[in-house]
Amino acid sequence: xxxxxxxxxxxxxxxxxxxxxxxxxxxxxxxxxxxxxxxxxxxxxxxxxxxxxxxxxxxxxxxxxxxxxxxxxxxxxxxxxxxxxxxxxxxxxxxxxxxxxxxxxxxxxxxxxxxxxxxxxxxxxxxxxxxxxxxxxxxxxxxxxxxxxxxxxxxxxxxxxxxxxxxxxxxxxxxxxxxxxxxxxxxxxx
Numbered sequence: 674x675x676x677x678x679x680x681x682x683x684x685x686x687x688x689x690x691x692x693x694x695x696x697x698x699x700x701x702x703x704x705x706x707x708x709x710x711x712x713x714x715x716x717x718x719x720x721x722x723x724x725x726x727x728x729x730x731x732x733x734x735x736x737x738x739x740x741x742x743x744x745x746x747x748x749x750x751x752x753x754x755x756x757x758x759x760x761x762x763x764x765x766x767x768x769x770x771x772x773x774x775x776x777x778x779x780x781x782x783x784x785x786x787x788x789x790x791x792x793x794x795x796x797x798x799x800x801x802x803x804x805x806x807x808x809x810x811x812x813x814x815x816x817x818x819x820x821x822x823x824x825x826x827x828x829x830x831x832x833x834x835x836x837x838x839x840x841x842x843x844x845x846x847x848x849x850x851x852x853x854x855x856x857x858x859x860x861x862x863x
Contacts, residue, residue, distance in 0.1 A: 675735060675755035676798060677825035677850030678812075680728055682838050683857075684819035687711055687726040694814030695730070698799060706784045708796040709811050714840040716858070725856045727840035728820070730811065731782035731796035732849030733757045742777035744770055747793065755825075755850060756800060759783070761792040779844045798822070828852045 695701070695709035710729040717723050733750075737757045740748045747763035750756070764770070767785040774793055775783040785791040799809035807813075812820040821828065829852055836843040838855035 674753065675825040675850050676733060676803070676823065677755075677828055677852065678728075678730065678732065679821035679823075679828045679832050679852045679854075680838075681819045681832075681854040682725055682727065683854055684817045685711075685726040685728070686817060687713060688816065690814045690816055691728060691811035691820060694810045695796070698802075698810040699797070701794075702786070704787055706786045706791075706794070708782075708784060708794070712840045716839075723839070723856075723858050725839040727838060728811075729780060729782075731757060731798075732780055732847075732851050733796075733798060734844075735848035735850060736846065738777045738779070738847050739774040739783055742773045743793075744773060748774060754803075756798045756803070757795075758797060758800065759793055759795055761794055764792040766790040766792055779842070779847060780849065825850050825852070 692709045712727045714725045747760045783793045783795045838853045
């Protein structure tokens with residue numbers, strides 16, 4: 674089984690409730706380390722504009738390239754559900770490893786804090802909640818229900834597979850575990 678996310682780009686308002694919930698649940702201090710990011714995209718010019726938001730957590734890829742990039746094997750993928758985890762104790766830190774895992778990831782999911790010697794951390798799919806049968810905190814925090822999570826096969830059936838969206842490029846190499854409902858781009862953007 675492969676666990677994944679569903680994101681409805683037509684519903685997302687860019688409110689960052691998911692981002693704030695992630696930082697709060699995981700005790701991530703204020704600053705540049707964000708395991709859930711909300712990306713903004715704008716095209717066209719008035720009166721024909723297109724604005725969209727795209728979330729950017731760790732997608733718990735089917736074939737995570739961050740794993741072999743880690744020089745100390747601190748990144749693993751759980752066989753039972755496909756969740757990609759980091760053993761921060763094993764990580765050699767942002768100075769010693771030259772951030773190889775971050776550079777390998779096409780989605781910039783691995784995060785290092787700003788402090789010297791910071792260990793790599795990233796979205797854990799709220800593993801503590803998941804093991805209690807709960808959804809990740811970002812999903813429950815979304816006020817417009819733009820997020821869902823669960824087995825990728827079930828998400829595919831429930832929402833119909835789509836891997837294209839404004840602000841998102843699907844990597845066929847890593848195969849991110851996500852199903853997306855994209856916001857349609859208007860034909861006449863100037």
